[in-house]
Every structure is written in structure tokens, then in C-alpha cells.
Amino acid sequence: MSFLSSMPRRTSFVLLICLVATSAARAEPPTKPKGLKPGDxxxxxxxxxxxxxxxxxxxxxxxxxxxxxxxxxxxxxxxxxxxxxxxxxxxxxxxxxxxxxxxxxxxxxxxxxxxxxxxxxxxxxxxxxxxxxxxxxxxxxxxxxxxxxxxxxxxxxxxxxxxxxxxxxxxxxxxxxxxxxxxxxxxNVSAEDGGAEGFEYELPADAPSPRTLRPGVATGPLIGGNLTLVASLMGTPYEIDTDGRVLFLEDVSEAPYRVDRMLSQLKLGGKLRAPAAVILCRFTYREPDNEEGDGVADEKKKRTQSFDEVFADYFGDAPYPVITDFPMGHGVKGQKWSLNATLPEGALVEVDAGAKRVRLLENPVKPD
CATH class of the missing domain: 3.40.50.10740 (Murein tetrapeptidase LD-carboxypeptidase, N-terminal domain)
Structure with a gap:
């Protein structure tokens, strides 16, 4: 019998959370590359x-x-x-x-x-x-x-x-x-913030705003990217580490059921258990042209779910902040707002889901 299995369930759960938090806290901060300047x-x-x-x-x-x-x-x-x-x-x-x-x-x-x-x-x-x-x-x-x-x-x-x-x-x-x-x-040094490093992402005034799925404020290093690639690296030496981190995801041309399947894979792999926060970015999908007749197409539509419904299934009760529709990811031809914010992977950010804000807390590059 293992040490954890011999303990009361509540105690072992608390211990597990502590171990996760300790592991994230002990992780060595990532190296910062040298910042770019003209002439490089x-x-x-x-x-x-x-x-x-x-x-x-x-x-x-x-x-x-x-x-x-x-x-x-x-x-x-x-x-x-x-x-x-x-x-x-x-x-x-x-x-x-x-x-x-x-x-x-x-x-x-x-x-x-x-x-x-x-x-x-x-x-x-x-x-x-x-x-x-x-x-x-x-x-x-x-x-x-x-x-x-x-x-x-x-x-x-x-x-x-x-x-x-x-x-x-x-x-x-x-x-x-x-x-x-x-x-x-x-x-990344702002005189307006008293010389503080980092910045807050500010959208154009008439651009769609991110939405709150789970309120709260959390801080952690960024990690993530395209959901298909994140899922495909599960079980490999390059598998994503989400514990204590701010996980961000996006994808394109993937139907809701496929996004559902990949999120299920991440959940079963423990990747949705203890991130500091989750940023769901742009997910885009267009139904293919109907070649099966209206009756068949209509029936298929009845059996689908929206991305919002899929996200609610996985994150609606999450014990960490979650925002959706953050302006990052693949654009769609003809779409007015194809915004694609740069997210420094490994840099420390603060997510205020209730206020729908994401702020970079440090300079992600080092001065020359």
C-alpha cells in the first residue's frame, strides 16, 4: 500500500496540492534571451x-x-x-x-x-x-x-x-x-508605471472583449499554444507542464467535438488539475459546405455543441481563473478582428479573469 493510499482521502488531496505547489515554486526560473535591437x-x-x-x-x-x-x-x-x-x-x-x-x-x-x-x-x-x-x-x-x-x-x-x-x-x-x-x-519599461517592467494587453476600443468564465486573480508563468500540438505531445519527453502555470490555448479548423476530445486528453493526463489560470484564446471553425442534403445537415447540427458549451464542461467549475476569447490565435479570412497578441512563454503574468485583464509582470528579455 502506498503512503498516499493509506491516508484519509481529504488529507491526501491536501498533500497532493501542496506537493504540486512546491514543485512549481521550486522550478528554476527560465533564462531570458537577449532583447532585440536594430543591427541584430x-x-x-x-x-x-x-x-x-x-x-x-x-x-x-x-x-x-x-x-x-x-x-x-x-x-x-x-x-x-x-x-x-x-x-x-x-x-x-x-x-x-x-x-x-x-x-x-x-x-x-x-x-x-x-x-x-x-x-x-x-x-x-x-x-x-x-x-x-x-x-x-x-x-x-x-x-x-x-x-x-x-x-x-x-x-x-x-x-x-x-x-x-x-x-x-x-x-x-x-x-x-x-x-x-x-x-x-x-x-518593456514603462515610465507611466514608475519604471515597472511588463505591460497590460489593451485591445482596440471597438474590438470584442475577452469574457469571464471563472472569476479570480492568479499569477504564474505562461505556457501553451495550439491545442492540437499540446495534445499531440502528451506522453512524450516534450509534454507540457501546467502545474502552477498560466495555460493558454487556441486552435483553428477543429470542430467542437475534436476540441472536446483534446481537452479530455489533457484532463485525463492531469493537465487541467492545477494550472494557476487558463486563457482560452481564439477557436475558429466553419462548417463544411453541405453536400449531404439539408435534412442530414440539420440533424448533424442538432448533435453538435458550441465551443462555449465545451469550455463550460471542462472549466465551468474550475478552482482557478478562466477567461475566453483572448485575442490570440489564427485569423479567419474576411474577419475584421484577427488580432494575435504575442505571449512570452515562461514569462510571469497576472490574470484577473473578473476584470478580463492579462498583464505581463516582467521584461521577457534581458537588456544588451
Whole structure:
């Protein structure tokens, strides 16, 4: 009989919570990468899906205009079906970018698919020894979580160059503001706050506001990303650690029942047991065109649930703060508010769910 099983249930539950809190408190704070400044070198890489040359060229031109030296491998636009080359090549490219002493930041061009295939081929010792600004979202979530698990330095969940800086209109002003404010060391010290580090995310006045699912205030380091990737890494060496952390999630093109299934996986794996707070960001899904006849389509609609209903099932009675509709994640074509806030993974934040506020409490990068 185990020590816990021999104890009264209430006592063992309290002990478990204490152990979780102690574990989170003892976790070594992540290293902060050096903040970016004009003149620094940014390496563009392709660790996931193939890149669009026109968009990436525009992104590189815009970065150059801002004063950065942009470095690209000769075969950046290689293609192997839905991958940007074979697994070993993509892993070597990523490792080399971190190993290069002249590179200050590593910018994956886009997500798509492929990051999980090469996680066991990356030299994580090299990456850990050379913490640098690292950005991206979607499939890049796998790399954020791998760095959190193997390297313990802050990374940045951000728009990717191909669909941000490389888009025709560039980043939305909201997304651009928090992208650069997170990456540039000098941007995170506010004279208005008496020199305090960090900032509060402030939406445009006419943008949809986040909503409160469970009120409360909590503080913890950020961790998370695309739900599909978070779920796919369960049971691997790169599995997410949510205890005492502020978990944030988003996804795109996943029906409510699939989001339900992935949240169930996280729940069964203990990942929804003791986060400090949860931030549910943008979840978007459009029903496919009806090819089965109106009667069949109508019947299917009766059997579905909304995202709000799914979230209520998993978080409606949560003992921690939960907000929904935070402005981060994939946009939808034609949608007015495709905001994508940068969230520094590993940095300390405060979530006030009742007030629908998220505040970064520290500078996520270190001064030069």
C-alpha cells in the first residue's frame, strides 16, 4: 500500500496540492534571451511546412528596413510535399541557427505541419546553451514546448513572418505593438508605471472583449499554444507542464467535438488539475459546405455543441481563473478582428479573469 493510499482521502488531496505547489515554486526560473535591437541578425528558418517565397521576401525586406540583418539558408524554399524538406535537414537548420554566434534571433517562417517529426533530431543541448529570441505559433507550438522542457528559456508565441510581416498589409497594429514590445528590451519599461517592467494587453476600443468564465486573480508563468500540438505531445519527453502555470490555448479548423476530445486528453493526463489560470484564446471553425442534403445537415447540427458549451464542461467549475476569447490565435479570412497578441512563454503574468485583464509582470528579455 502506498503512503498516499493509506491516508484519509481529504488529507491526501491536501498533500497532493501542496506537493504540486512546491514543485512549481521550486522550478528554476527560465533564462531570458537577449532583447532585440536594430543591427541584430535574424535567421529565417523553415522547421515546419514549406514557405511562400513572395511573402517571405516581403517579410525579409520589412525586417531589413527596420534595421535588422536578415540571414537565410540557400535552400529556405525547399519542399517535400507538405514539409519544408526532410526531417534531418529541418532539424539541422534549426540547430545551426542557435549554434551560430552571429545570430541573435530565430524566426520560423510559418507553421503548417512537421515540427513534431524532427523533435528527436534537434540537438537540444546546443539550443539550451544558446538562448535566443525564438518566435512563431501554430505548429511551432511543438518547438516552444520542447524548448520549455529541454532548454528552459523564454520563447515568444507570435504571428509568423509569412502571415504577419509577409502579408500584404503587414501586421495589424495591435499585433505589431505587442510583437515588438515583447521582443525589444527597452520597450518593456514603462515610465507611466514608475519604471515597472511588463505591460497590460489593451485591445482596440471597438474590438470584442475577452469574457469571464471563472472569476479570480492568479499569477504564474505562461505556457501553451495550439491545442492540437499540446495534445499531440502528451506522453512524450516534450509534454507540457501546467502545474502552477498560466495555460493558454487556441486552435483553428477543429470542430467542437475534436476540441472536446483534446481537452479530455489533457484532463485525463492531469493537465487541467492545477494550472494557476487558463486563457482560452481564439477557436475558429466553419462548417463544411453541405453536400449531404439539408435534412442530414440539420440533424448533424442538432448533435453538435458550441465551443462555449465545451469550455463550460471542462472549466465551468474550475478552482482557478478562466477567461475566453483572448485575442490570440489564427485569423479567419474576411474577419475584421484577427488580432494575435504575442505571449512570452515562461514569462510571469497576472490574470484577473473578473476584470478580463492579462498583464505581463516582467521584461521577457534581458537588456544588451
Amino acid at each position: 541578425t535574424i535567421a529565417l528558418v523553415a522547421p515546419c511546412g514549406p514557405l511562400n517565397e513572395e511573402r517571405m521576401t516581403l517579410a525579409a525586406e520589412r525586417l531589413t528596413a527596420l534595421g535588422y540583418d536578415v540571414r537565410t539558408p540557400d535552400d529556405l524554399f525547399r519542399r517535400r510535399g507538405y514539409l519544408a524538406g526532410d526531417d534531418q535537414r529541418r532539424a539541422d537548420e534549426l540547430t545551426s541557427a542557435f549554434a551560430d554566434p552571429e545570430v541573435d534571433a530565430v524566426f520560423p517562417g510559418t507553421g503548417g505541419y512537421g515540427a513534431t517529426r524532427m523533435l528527436d533530431l534537434v540537438d537540444w543541448d546546443v539550443v539550451a546553451a544558446n538562448p535566443k529570441v525564438f518566435i512563431g505559433f501554430s505548429d511551432v507550438t511543438a518547438l516552444h514546448l520542447a524548448i520549455a522542457a529541454k532548454c528552459n528559456f523564454i520563447t515568444f508565441h507570435t504571428p509568423t513572418p509569412q502571415y504577419g510581416l509577409g502579408s500584404k498589409d503587414g501586421l495589424h497594429p495591435f499585433s505589431e505593438r505587442y510583437f515588438w514590445r515583447s521582443l525589444l528590451a527597452a520597450e
